[in-house]
Amino acid sequence: MELSLYTHPSDFSENQAKGKTVIVVDVLRASSTIVHACENGVERIIPVASVEDATKLLPTLDRKKTLLGGERAGMHIEGFDLGNSPAEYSSKVVKGKTLIFSTSNGTVAITKSASAKEILLGCFLNLSAVATHVISSRARKVAVLCAGDLGRLSLEDFVCGGYLVDRIVNGTRGTTLLNDGAVAARTLANALGDIGEVLRSSSHGLHLAELGFDDDLEFCSRIDKYGTVPIVTDGRISPQNCHRR
């Protein structure tokens, strides 16, 4: 298996996604929120790169059954129903709904991976589920695409990517060929202790704490809370298409 890690989407050309399994990692908070919404019975999620794309799409759907969610600079977008905190995506709110979802980094990484063979969403919440899915799918070319923060490395995504690389390597028979990003992230992940502390000390974690989202940091640092692997198929995430352990 060729297993490469990219620190953020500007490392990664759309062409490079072709034929690969791409795991989009946005710990704070797009991947975590999507996994949580899937667990809480959302009917489908439509990730879009821009706020404009989201508002264009809205009138084509049944407004009563549709939610607009996402953030810019960590904050609620004007006119949107929901922000990007997992805490907002309870079963009561999302069950049976379509969610149009746009965030600063995560949904950009998803749309950039459009030509991939398979696109998965990964975070600490579903770490083992994603690793197990990749290993059992016998994918030959896997890219861990960290969402990063506006074209920069994000500590929490890089470390989570390193955890994924480590679990996939340990569970794969035969040789895995890692790129430098995967080697660096894996070594870093093995050198670090408390994930909660990683999230709290990261640049985006500090920003979210300032905005009052401390509870999200604790929530998003839980390893293997969920067994769901969100899969983006034809630009949509439908829980019935997602893998569950």
Added chain:
Amino acid sequence: MELSLYTHPSDFSENQAKGKTVIVVDVLRASSTIVHACENGVERIIPVASVEDATKLLPTLDRKKTLLGGERAGMHIEGFDLGNSPAEYSSKVVKGKTLIFSTSNGTVAITKSASAKEILLGCFLNLSAVATHVISSRARKVAVLCAGDLGRLSLEDFVCGGYLVDRIVNGTRGTTLLNDGAVAARTLANALGDIGEVLRSSSHGLHLAELGFDDDLEFCSRIDKYGTVPIVTDGRISPQNCHRR
């Protein structure tokens, strides 16, 4: 001090260099070769981003006293006098000469930093000299700009950047504010052992070994062989302007 590390130049906008001390790190091999050439008495080095820029500049200078050096894909450029192996830049070859120098990543990072307050070249060969220079200059904003490899993280630059961050933090009085890249690289550097092994196992190290440059890997992994800090002033590196311990 604000101390940020960028995994490669596409992370870093020209605007961001303004008012900062930028340390360009290209271990394999531009920074290492430049430091070595300075130690061996080169009169000045003119780093240029493209081969075209190099060949345009050549007729404006005294050909007998000028050398064209650099690489693309690790290999000698047709019509150039020298490649990018430090071994080619002996005192006999470079003493008293002007060197026009163009490489795939390192000189691109240098030219992208043009608006910086000060541009330094760093690698393992001059690690402590660079850290000491930055600390004693009392710079307020420092950027470690890893050259990377064609828009990707390079293990050897990221680790060397981590070593620089660690030395600068340890030697600075008062608070240093690190970005996520700097935290990740520093933690990784502290977790790794043998630098020679880092270089040999890195993607670019493996490529250079295939091309027969094994000796360069050993040479470029030597910590603190030299006390010279090359400084780019008005687009030129003149050893007389460079800092020496």
